Amino acid sequence: MSAFNSQLNSHSPTGPIEDRWTNHRFDLNLINPANRRKFKVIVVGTGLAGGSAAATLAEMGYEVTSFCIQDSPRRAHSIAAQGGINASKNYQNDGDSTYRLFYDTVKGGDFRARESNVYRLAQVSGQIIDQCAAQGVPFAREYGGYLANRSFGGAQVSRTFYARGQTGQQLLIGAYSALMRQVSAGKVELLPRREMVELVTVDGVASGVVVRNLITGEYERHAADAVLLCTGGYGNVFFLSTNAQASNVTAAWRCHKKGAYFANPCFTQIHPTCIPVSGDHQSKLTLMSESLRNDGRVWVPAKAGDTRAPADIPESERDYYLERRYPSFGNLVPRDVASRASKLECDEGRGIGNTGLAVYLDFADAIKRDGEDAIRQRYGNLFQMYQMITGEDPYRTPMRIFPAVHYTMGGLWVDYNLQTTVPGLFALGEANFSDHGANRLGASALMQGLSDGYFVAPATITAHLASGNVKRVSIDHPAFEEAEAHAKARSNKLLSIQGGRTVEGLHRDLGQIMWDMVGMSRSGAGLRDAISQIRALREEFWSEVRVPGENSHLNPSLEKAGRVADFMEFGELMAQDALNREESCGGHFREEHQTEDGEAARNDEDFSYAAAWEHQGVDKEASLNKEDLTFEYVKPSTRSYK
Amino acid sequence: MKLTLQIWRQPSAEADGNFEIYTVGGVSEDMSFLEMIDQLNRQIVLDGGEPVAFDHDCREGICGMCSMVINGEVHGPIKGTTTCQLHMRSFKDGAKIVIEPFRAKAFPVVKDLAVDRSAFDAIITAGGFITSRTGSAPDGNAILVPKEDADQAMDAAACIGCGGCVAACPNAAAMLFTAAKVTHLGSLPQGQPERRARALSMVQEMDSQGFGNCTNERECEAACPKEISVMTIAQMNRDYLRASIAGDEA
Ligand SMILES: Cc1cc2nc3c(=O)[nH]c(=O)nc-3n(C[C@H](O)[C@H](O)[C@H](O)COP(=O)(O)OP(=O)(O)OC[C@H]3O[C@@H](n4cnc5c(N)ncnc54)[C@H](O)[C@@H]3O)c2cc1C
């Protein structure tokens, strides 16, 4: 590994934390309304981050072009979020505040996030709710007409706003409607069914993108003054995850190869409550919202190898292990803690079901206490979804759940302005690494996506646009020629191999390596092994993959092949990052670094930094840059939920 | 299980299409319908053919991408589900299954089972929003919304924009889709200022996108995976009528 370079400047403001965002905004250059229309901004992605950013920038007067893979911006992966969105409104009068949300998020992230960013997130959280309510997002209400809340893991206050079990859908429809309003005003050019395949840089500055039109196969060039990458997370590197099928690392990875550093790629969130794997036909895993842990109790049989039906296991022979091990947070411990605890139970033979890789989530007590109707009101659609997939009725028998890959805290490294190490390229939402450290708290991704898109990027984008550093070129510039030629050559190569293995089969193999060795529990030896296995698989991919069809029409296999090819490179970086991080923190658990009772052992002395990797070429080790993290407010302590 | 599939194949929007027959084995009843098609596609690819193109993304019934007509039924035989939520335990071993794309003039086929639903985006662009600039909103609790109104709005807002209502309608009308949005926003206090203008311009756009007229068949409601009620259509008709009488600007 090459020596680390300390050039990374987070441009984080100093001074009292509560004034930083206000002061920073004042210090940023403004662009007057009449001049904004002279700037063209590309927004890649229409999830919560991209949809809200594109709409807001257009409202402010910028010329915006918006891209997404799906046939409509409304279908971005954000649509699937179920449980809710946090905000420190303190409507429940239970002691919440901006500071507490900030504190919970820094602590929940196991002290691996940047304090200034997290504070800002907490500060704008309330405005997000205001904005969404004004757009007509049908948040849950109390009888008096006021907004209702529920609790989520990692917090002892009730600060989560929700719209039944479809919060992501409703927030996304809100952002989408704001976006479409700008389409109708002529301020946004909307180009769905496009996949960004190259970032174009001129003298190292982001100047546009090349996208593939997924219907015609044509490569299209788009020049702009700034590019906002809002392309979501990379959980599908594991093949099985709760992410939508099109979620990918491609856009971020292509930017990484053009100079954007990738930060903390090994920080992956494994969500504790998902429907267990049922067979090798499976193409995705389905999340059962964390909100269920408000009322559901997690347990396993106290004796290993107990195969009785749940109803036949008396109370005294059940182990409600979360309540036992973490009495103060109980079933609402953060996700990393809950997931690891269930893995431990299963490793020790107390797992249930025919695979032994599941635990119970039981609603019997809640139904007895509040009645079936109340439970139906709260979780009706989730229960229905569960029944549809498993054929079992969770009102009668406990749910079976197991952890699954869900979210990725890592992402492109960004400074306080959300600008990457490529000037003019910004990253928003799950695509960046900014706010969640080593573990994200439930209901905080929606908050971050909308904070980035509605409030942060629209203000900070002037850090580039007014910097005098803008490189606007025509699409005939050699940099566009080159980027397009590169993208075409890659597709042609993929189509020409005609080997004996499907894209999906190779992806599945990669996923297995990642899950076994770069998943919930990692070791030095395993990670080294993973790296050599990934390299071998990558070679096999490029000699054995079979991609049917042609480039010149809708070709889902070709799209998928391009994404899997990038996962094959990216997986290695994840393993490298996990190998480098000789500590356990948040979602990253190194077997060598644990306390006596199996809890994560963090090493602040040596690893209180964000690891930002710089690409050196495929088959070469990336080089490490560190952003040192200092904690002026929330002093690092051993995270305890006991 | 082993199945016989009769699937609509059409190379592109311009090309003619036809049904092809396939057999697929090794289907487990825990598979989702789309996983069964994945299985078929693996087989086709390894045999040197081109897999069946179809739209899908979330595979959990919320994104609205998947869009198949299965044995003549939009999203298949189970009520209140999308194609991706349908599981093979709903079919018998040896079954013959006919699979077609959503068919409507306003939804041209892109390839095989994938169709172009951008006409829906056009309807939303015509007025499916509340004008509220980022940064201008009052405190969330400053606008009280009675719980019943919020619930009614939410019922309508559950629409996933899949287009199943259009595919099920003998006239290929987009009434349920449009009405769901009109009702969602019109049920809330925030949506009142633009209520009539919204109904008027969305209905006009619906017509100009080539959707058919509503003749109260109620097939849309029966097919809707989110079970959106046709009562929303009555609501939209009232708003539209009021707007027309008042001569509101669209
Ligand atoms: C099942 C599930 C439930 C969840 N529930 C919650 C919850 O209750 N609360 C919470 O806070 N968080 C939740 N999350 C997490 C949260 O939903 C996501 O982190 C968040 O929505 C990501 O938003 P985004 O805008 O960053 O990206 P996405 O919504 O993933 O959007 C990505 C966009 O980028 C586009 N795109 C991607 N690649 C390209 C490319 N190469 N070219 C062009 N376009 C591209 C896509 O088309 C899409 O429009 C949940 C996640 C899952 C999987």
Ligand code: FES
């Ligand atoms: S694939 Fe998303 S609804 Fe079916």
